[in-house]
Amino acid sequence: MKVVFISNYFNHHQAPFSEAMYRLTKGQYWFIATEKMTEERKSMGWGHEQVPGYVLESFSSNENLRKAKELILESDVAVFGLHGWSNFQLIQPRLKRHKLTFRYSERIYKGGIKWYRLPVQAVKLWLVGGRYDAMNMLCASAYTAQDYARTRSYVNRTYKWGYFPAAKRYDLDELMNRKLSAASGGEHPKASILWAGRLIAWKHPEASVELAAALWEKGYAFNMSIIGNGEMETQLRSMIRERKLEECVEMLGAMSPDEVRSHMERADIFLFTSDFNEGWGAVLNESMNSGCAVVASHAIGSVPFLIRDGENGLIYHNGNQKQLEERVCRLLDDGEYRRKLAREAYHTISGEWNAECAAERLLLLTGTLKAKGKAQCPFGEGPCSRATVLPNDWYHGE
Incomplete structure (x- = not known):
């Protein structure tokens, strides 16, 4: 299975998942980086890891951008982590061909929601993915499903996800x-x-x-x-x-x-x-x-x-x-x-919540969705299980 992962830049949080996916697909995996790492992140110690050969920097040349678009269109599954119309245009051609695609997102209403703006936002989100049945949502926050449900996007197409930094094995x-x-x-x-x-x-x-x-x-x-x-x-x-x-x-x-x-x-x-x-x-x-x-x-x-x-x-x-x-x-x-x-x-x-498990489950979920449609999910808990709507005020404690 050929898999492509599109995000802004490659970093140490994404490396373990990418390594696992590269291994499980027997080298049929590419990470497409669309921009340079910010100086703020570099000042925090990011970006010092060696960039592996499966990383393609689409911003560095027209040839790389052409190759990136080709990989995105041809891959069996694409995972997409960017917002905005210009970024969405990278994956729109594969969605028009009804090719299975996952978008991953944190929550979109971190600072609360302005209800008078919701209709316009709902239309925008519908245009940039919500209207395509081939597009599913990997929720990199427990509150992502709630936020997108308010816009009527990705209904019954939300799955638990996250970030998967290196999971060390200890005695x-x-x-x-x-x-x-x-x-x-x-x-x-x-x-x-x-x-x-x-x-x-x-x-x-x-x-x-x-x-x-x-x-x-x-x-x-x-x-x-x-x-x-x-x-x-x-x-x-x-x-x-x-x-x-x-x-x-x-x-x-x-x-x-x-x-x-x-x-x-x-x-x-x-x-x-x-x-x-x-x-x-x-x-x-x-x-x-x-x-x-x-x-x-x-x-x-x-x-x-x-x-x-x-x-x-x-x-x-x-x-x-x-x-x-x-x-x-x-x-x-x-x-x-x-x-x-x-x-x-x-x-x-x-x-359970580690890069190896996440990569294995994403491939299994991909196979299930391709074979049986969007209503199926093979996992009860953990990565790639169903992400249900969770309101902000769910916890009160004693």
Whole structure:
């Protein structure tokens, strides 16, 4: 089977899926990059991986653009991740031939919906894919199906998807022991709490500092590390000084993806505090894969897909600082429970939500749709299972 994947640029989050697909198709796979990587992403340590031979940069020459269009038209299945009419024109010829195509998308109404604009948006989305039965939606957010349902696009054609960063295989007992060793030392072992991401408003890094202040006041023994840089850095440093948290909170600045993973491997608890602007959030995959007990906002696109509340992580209602504090206190009070969640988190990623599984399932789903039509789905849960409409206010917690 010949497969083509079209996106803006090749990066470390897409590499594992692409490698799996290239292997499973026996070399009949191409990744078409339509633009150069942004300088912002490069400054975050992206783009340093070697670009494999199956990547075709359509923007680099007219010949590459011609070849890209040819591959898109000829392939058995295409996966398309770009918005806009000019980008849509790349795949329109294959849709006119009723060739199976998947679009993958995060949610489109991250900041809420302006209802007076909905009719025009619905028409636009219908024109750029929704009108073609050959086009299906891979939902890279648990809220994608809801957003597109409001426009009457992709009804009964939405499947769970996401981002699939490298899923490492660990000796889980050794990994848990490594975390225990990192926490030991001194008279009282200290739990390690980690936050990582860009220091910007909608990721709410300030929630981690507020949490640290509350934990410190209650007398908990912990170390909190904050990784990242951004516009809120000065504000966060001021908060730490004003609340006299220098002894338990450290800001480590920006790091490469490999360095962040190294910190995750030593952390007991990972905080994920973003609001609805977080389309997916690949750090959730990475922290769960690294054996962290995760406490995450319900608003994050990956959370309803990956976390089973109380089984492999804990969810709190977006913006509810009290719930965040309660969830973390529970993990600090019960080390056995914390490690149970961490182990289940690891199994979730290593067993199902990983690039190898996603690639295998996409090929199986493709075969099913080609043979039986759009009403069929061979999976009950996980990647490529049905994505149903999930409202923003689905979670309240106790």
